[in-house]
Amino acid sequence: xxxxxxxxxxxxxxxxxxxxxxxGGALAATLVPEIxxxxxxxxRLLFATVILLAIARPRWRGHSRRAWATxxxxxxxxxxMNFAFYGSLAHLDIGVAVTIEFLGPLLLAAALSRRALDLxxxxxxxxxxxxxxxxxxxPLDELSWTGLGLAATAGACWAAYIILSGRTGAEFDKLEGLxxxxxxxxxVTLPFGVASVPQWDGSVLARGLGIAxxxxxxxxxxxLVALRRLSAQVFGILxxxxxxxxxxxxxxxxxxxxxxxxLVGMACVVTASAIVLGLGARKDPAESTGS
Numbered sequence: 001x002x003x004x005x006x007x008x009x010x011x012x013x014x015x016x017x018x019x020x021x022x023x024g025g026a027l028a029a030t031l032v033p034e035i036x037x038x039x040x041x042x043x044r045l046l047f048a049t050v051i052l053l054a055i056a057r058p059r060w061r062g063h064s065r066r067a068w069a070t071x072x073x074x075x076x077x078x079x080x081m082n083f084a085f086y087g088s089l090a091h092l093d094i095g096v097a098v099t100i101e102f103l104g105p106l107l108l109a110a111a112l113s114r115r116a117l118d119l120x121x122x123x124x125x126x127x128x129x130x131x132x133x134x135x136x137x138x139p140l141d142e143l144s145w146t147g148l149g150l151a152a153t154a155g156a157c158w159a160a161y162i163i164l165s166g167r168t169g170a171e172f173d174k175l176e177g178l179x180x181x182x183x184x185x186x187x188v189t190l191p192f193g194v195a196s197v198p199q200w201d202g203s204v205l206a207r208g209l210g211i212a213x214x215x216x217x218x219x220x221x222x223x224l225v226a227l228r229r230l231s232a233q234v235f236g237i238l239x240x241x242x243x244x245x246x247x248x249x250x251x252x253x254x255x256x257x258x259x260x261x262x263l264v265g266m267a268c269v270v271t272a273s274a275i276v277l278g279l280g281a282r283k284d285p286a287e288s289t290g291s
Contacts, residue, residue: 013226014238017219022098022246024214026253029089031207037086039196040211041189043204045082047212049182052220056179058172067171074164074177075184081157083189084150091147093256095247099132099269100148102243104155105162106269109236109276118276125272131265132258178220236277240270 031040063071088097106125110118133148168177200208226235243266250256258266 010226010230011234011238013222014230014235015241017222017226018238018242018245019249020214020218020222022094022242022249023253024211024216024219025085025089025094025098025246026249027207027214028086028211029094029250029254031204031211032086032090035196035199035204036193037083037090038189038192039199040193040208041079041082041086042186042193042196043200043208044211044215045079045182045186045189047209048216049179049186051212051217052175052179052182056175058176058179063171070164070167070171071177071180072184074161074168075181076188077157077160077164078181079185079188081154081161082185083192084157085154088147088150088154091144092151093247093258094250094254095243095256095258095266096132096262097147097151097154098246099243099266100129100151101155101158102269102273103129103152104158105239106273106276107155108159108162113276121272121275125269128265128268128272131268132262133265134259134262175220175224182216234278237274240273240277243273244270 028040028044031043035043085097085101088101092100103125107122110122133143135143165178168181171177172180247256247258247263247266250258
């Protein structure tokens with residue numbers, strides 16, 4: 001890069017992080033059919049953990065019992081969030097999965113805000129989710145309930161991730177807490193992916209490294225820099241673009257095309273998210289990087 005990150009406008013850093021995460025998710029969707037959701041998550045977390053440990057060089061001693069309890073809970077939420085999301089990619093288009101997952105931080109922000117406008121926005125988002133899930137156009141027995149349930153679980157874990165990331169940031173310096181949480185997340189998901197290790201050939205390993213860089217290392221680093229110079233309102237509005245970027249990534253990388261009514265549903269969720277996460281954002285932006 002010819003320009004230092006500190007001179008790049010903060011909104012561009014956030015947008016770059018969002019694009020990185022969602023294209024990393026699309027790349028992961030190519031890996032799930034080969035080594036499963038568990039193997040894909042474990043590989044991503046292994047690579048990302050090694051890189052973050054090298055960068056953060058966290059201290060393993062000198063932390064309080066409360067700090068360890070916080071970072072362990074954070075790591076569990078992080079691991080389960082990724083495992084559930086990758087599992088949903090085996091059943092849903094990435095744009096659909098991300099839109100449903102996005103209900104987690106949306107509902108959390110609305111619950112913390114308690115504005116009447118936010119309640120209306122959540123209702124609009126609910127309608128949007130019904131549209132994008134095709135509940136109005138596909139018989140209920142033909143819906144991918146497994147995929148929808150996994151995406152919703154990932155959303156719940158994302159909400160827990162947001163809460164615990166703030167607490168972890170208060171207990172640990174810089175990226176230290178995140179690096180330790182990544183170790184926990186890797187341990188938690190390891191039993192689900194260890195059986196896939198014999199299938200990790202050169203092509204799989206290359207994609208795994210790419211997913212780790214695109215979905216973890218790069219976006220975390222970009223947001224860390226951006227959030228120092230960005231208001232909560234702008235960050236929330238930019239974050240609301242995640243479902244739309246996911247749909248674009250699904251189209252360009254995977255050839256996934258959403259139906260017109262699904263695009264309307266996605267627009268409902270994006271609009272509701274911009275209202276709740278942007279216009280209703282509090283003074284201090286929450287760390288909200290997702291899958």
